[in-house]
C-alpha cells in the first residue's frame with residue numbers, strides 16, 4: 001500500500017470529516033488528507049441493547065453521524081440558491097480561503113465524501129462512551145482498573161451524490177479493535193486523573209495519548225484506533241475502494257458529477273500514483289489562491305459512455321462569490337444576532353427582529369442564511385445559536401471573536417472595497433487608520449484594532465505559552481504585546497516569570513480597558529515604546545506573536561539582529577507566527593486560517609518554521625526548535641549563543 005497515493009485519491013474530492021474530535025482531525029491531517037470539518041449533530045443515543053456486539057453499535061453510530069452531516073449539507077444548499085443571480089451556477093458562497101469551520105459546512109458544492117467515526121470502550125459486555133460527569137468517569141475508570149478492555153472505533157465513509165435534487169449515498173463501513181490493559185489504579189491516582197479534566201471528552205474516560213497513557217500497562221493493536229481513528233485500516237479501505245478490480249459484468253458504482261466512479265480512480269492512479277506526493281486538487285481552491293479545475297478527460301459514466309467535456313471552474317466561482325458569506329457573518333455579528341440568541345434560543349425571526357430593531361422579512365432571510373452557514377440552528381421552534389456562535393460570535397465570553405469580526409467589517413472591509421485604487425496608486429492594502437501611522441490613529445480606531453487583537457490573542461495564548469517549557473526564564477518581554485492577553489497567560493503558567501508588555505504609547509494607554517484576568521497580575525508590566533526606534537526593556541526571553549509574518553525580509557532581519565545584539569548568552573527568542581496555509585491545513589484539516597490581525601490585506605506568504613530557524617541561526621541563536629501552537633501558529637524558540 002502506497003500511503004500517499006491512497007490518501008491522494010481523495011485530493012480531488014470535497015472531503016468532510018463529520019467529527020468534532022481534535023484527535024481525528026490531527027490524525028487525518030498528519031496523513032496529508034485535505035478535508036473540511038463539519039461536526040455531526042447526531043445524538044449518540046442508539047439503543048445499545050439492540051446491537052449484537054459493541055462494534056456494531058460503534059459502526060452504526062459512525063454511519064449516522066456521517067449521514068446526518070451529508071444530509072444537512074445537502075439541505076443547506078437550498079436557502080442560498082435564491083441569493084444567486086439568475087443563471088448563476090450553484091457554487092459556494094463561502095470562500096475556501098479564510099473561512100471558519102462552521103462556514104465551511106455550507107459551501108454550496110455538496111460534499112463528495114463524508115467520514116464519520118465513533119470510538120467506544122467495551123469491558124465485560126458494557127459499552128462505555130464519554131463520561132457525563134466526574135462520578136461517571138470514576139465509575140468507568142474503576143471498572144477498567146487492572147483489567148484488559150477493548151477499544152472499538154467504527155468508521156463510515158459515505159460517498160454522496162445528488163440526482164434530481166435528491167441526495168444519494170453509498171456507505172462503506174468498518175471497525176477496528178484494540179486491546180488495552182490498565183494497571184491497578186489507586187483511589188488517589190484515579191481522582192487526581194479525573195481532576196485533571198482529561199477524561200471528560202473521551203470514551204471510557206481516558207486519553208491514552210496524554211496523561212491517560214500513564215495508566216496503561218500495554219496495548220495490542222492500532223494505537224491510533226484508541227485515540228479515535230484507525231488510520232491504517234482506513235487507508236486499506238481507501239485502497240480497496242479505489243483500486244479494487246471490477247469483476248466482469250459488475251455494475252459500475254454510483255455516477256456523480258464530482259466523484260469519479262471507482263474505475264475512474266483507477267485511471268487516475270497511473271497519472272498521480274507515480275510520485276510520492278498527491279496530485280494537486282483539480283477542483284476547488286486551496287488556501288492562498290485559486291486553482292482552476294483541470295479538465296476531466298475521458299471520464300466514464302454509468303453506461304460506459306465517455307465524456308470529454310472540460311470541468312467547470314468551480315474553484316474560481318467559489319472565489320468570486322465567497323465574500324457574500326463573510327458579509328453575512330459580519331453583519332449578523334454587528335446586528336448582535338448571536339448576542340440576542342445566546343442562552344435564549346430558540347426565538348422566532350419576529351422576536352429577533354424586534355430585539356435587533358430590524359425588519360421581520362430581512363431578519364428572517366439573514367437568520368436563514370446564518371443557519372445555512374452553520375452559525376445557527378433552525379428548528380420548528382425558531383432559531384438558536386450553535387455552540388460555535390455562542391462561543392466565538394457573541395460579544396461576551398472568554399473566546400469571543402466579536403472584536404475581530406467588527407474589525408473586518410469596518411476598516412478591513414473598507415480597505416478592500418477600494419482595492420482597485422490602492423493597486424493603481426501603489427498603496428498598501430491596509431485599513432485607513434493603520435495606513436496613516438499609529439500616531440494618527442483615533443482612540444476609536446486604536447480600540448477597534450485592540451479589540452480584534454485581544455480576541456485572537458486570548459484564543460491562542462494558551463497554545464503559545466505552553467508550546468515549550470519556558471520555566472527556565474524569569475523575565476520575558478512581549479514585543480507588540482498589545483492588551484497583555486499573552487502576558488497574563490504566561491504568568492499564570494509560570495509562577496516565577498515577570499512579563500513586560502512593550503507596545504506603542506497609544507496602545508499601552510488603552511490597555512487597561514481590557515480585562516484579561518479576574519485578578520490583574522503584578523507580574524505583568526506595561527512599557528510604552530516604539531520597536532523600531534526605542535531601546536527594548538531588558539529581559540531574558542523576547543517574544544513576538546502574530547506580528548512578523550508579513551514583514552519584508554530586510555525589516556525583519558534588521559529588527560531581529562538588533563534583538564540578537566542586545567541579548568545576553570542564554571537569553572531566548574520566541575516567535576509565534578502564522579503557519580503557511582498548507583502547513584496549517586495539514587495541522588488542522590479544514591480549519592483554515594483567519595486573516596492575521598496585522599496582515600496587510602492578504603499579505604505575503606507566511607514563512608515556514610525552517611525559514612525562521614535558519615534566520616535565527618544566522619543571527620547567533622542556537623538550539624532552535626519549532627512546535628505547532630493550536631494549528632494556527634507555529635512557534636520557534638532559540639537561545640542566544642555566546643559570541
Ligand SMILES: Cc1cn([C@H]2C[C@H](O)[C@@H](COP(=O)(O)OP(=O)(O)OP(=O)(O)O)O2)c(=O)[nH]c1=O
Pocket residue numbers: 018019020021022023024039040044065117118119120121130151201202203204206207208209212226227228
Ligand atoms: C479511549 C480514548 C478515546 N479518545 C477519544 C476519541 C474520541 O474523540 C472520543 C470518543 O468520542 P466519540 O463520540 O467517538 O467522538 P467525539 O465526541 O470526540 O467526536 P464526534 O462525535 O464529533 O466525532 O474519545 C481519546 O482521545 N483517547 C483515548 O485513549
